[in-house]
Amino acid sequence: MSILELLSITYFGNTLYNYIMFLLYVFVGIILTKIYRYIIKNHVKKWIKNSKTKFDDIFLDAAQFPGMILILAGFIYFGLKFLILPYNIDIILDEAIKVIIILCGTWFALNFLDDTIEHYVVPIVEKSETKFDDQLISPLRKLLKILIVILGILTALNTIGYNITALLAGLGIGGLAVALAAQDTVKNFIAGILIFLDKPFKINDWIKFDGGEGIVEDIGIRSTKIRTFGDSLIIVPNANLLSANIENLSEMRKRRVLIDVGLTYDTSVEKLNKAKEIIKNIIDNHHSTLPPVRVTFNKFGSFSLDIRVEYFIRNFGFDYYLNTIDEINLKIKEEFERESIEMAFPTQTVYIKNDDDNN
Secondary structure (H helix, E strand, C coil): CCHHHCCCCEEEEEEEEHHHHHHHHHHHHHHHHHHHHHHHHHHHHHHHHHCCCHHHHHHHHHHHHHHHHHHHHHHHHHHHHCCCHHHHHHHHHHHHHHCCCHHHHHHHHHHHCCCCCCCCHHHHHCCCCCCCHHHHHHHHHHHHHHHHHHHHHHHHHCCCCCHHHHHHHHHHCCCHHHHHHHHHHHHHHHHHHHHHHHHHCCCCCEEEECEEEEEEEEECCCCEEEEECCCEEEEEEEEHHHHHHCCCCCCEEEEEEEEEEEEECCCCHHHHHHHHHHHHHHHHHHCCEEEEEEEEEEEEEECCCCEEEEEECCCCHHHHHHHHHHHHHHHHHHHHHCCCCCCCCCCCCCCCHHHHHHH
16 A cells, blocks of 8 residues: 555544544644744843843743643644534634634733733832822722633624624613622722722721731731731621721830839838839830830839839831830830839738637
C-alpha cells in the first residue's frame, strides 16, 4: 500500500491525512505558543526594561497570556477546518473562536487596567496627604473590573447573535424581582459609599464595633474586612457597620492610663504622701506623658491603701503606649524600693478565739 493510499483511508468520515493535518496544526500551535512566551520573557522584556516609561512593560505583561491563548486557539481552529464536521459543529466552532477572541481581549483589558492602576495611580495616591483616596482606590478598582467583565460578556453575546437590546429589556422586566433578591447587596453598596463620604474610619484604623475589634484592612463595595488582634479576619457587611456603634481608637489624640497602686496598711501618712509625690514626679517628668495627671489617695481597700493614678500618653501607636507604661511602672517600683515603701498584696488576718480565755 502506497503512502497516498494510506493517507486516503477514512475513519469516522475523515481521511488519515485530515487527522494528521489537524494534529500538525495543534503541534505547531503549542510550539509557537512556547516560542512566543520564550521571546517575550527572555528578549522583549529585557529590551524594554531600560525604557523610560513603564507603559510598554504593562502592555506586554497584560498581553502575554491572552496572546498565548489566542495563538493556540487559532491553530486549533484552523486545524479543525481540515476535518469534515457536522454542520452544526462547524457553526459552533466559528462562534467559539469569536468568543475566545473577545474573552482574551477582556482578559487583556483586566490585566492592563490592574497594572496601570498599580504602577501609575497607587504611587500618586500614596503621596497625597489625605487617606480618603487610599481607601477609595480598592473598591473603584473592583468596580472597573466588574464593568470590563460585563462589557466583555455583552460583547461576546452580541457577536454570536444574541439581541443585547432585547436581553437588556428582558432584564428590565425582571428588574423588580432582581432588585428584591439583591436588596441586601444594594443596601451594602450604598452603605459603602456613605462610609467613604462620612469617613467614620479608614484603612489601617483600629476600631471597636458591636461585633468585635481590630484593624481595618479593606473597605469594599459590599463589605469591610477587619483583622482582629488574634489574626483572624472578620468580614462585616457595610450596612451592619453603618448602623453599628463604632469607636475609632486610631483617632485618639492621647491614650488614658488608669491604675490603682496599693500600699500596705502599716504605711505611715508620711510615706503615703511620699509615694504620691514619687508617682506624680515620675509621670510629670516622662517625655511621653500628657496632662492631666491625677494621683490621689483614693480608698481604703480590703487589704491595701489604694492610690488612684490617672495620666495620658501621646498616641504614637500601641507599642509606644505599652513601652511607656512599662518604663513608668519600673521607675515607680525602683523608687518605692529605695524609699522602703511596701506595696500590698492580697492578705487575710485570721483571729482564733481561745475557749480557755473564757474560763
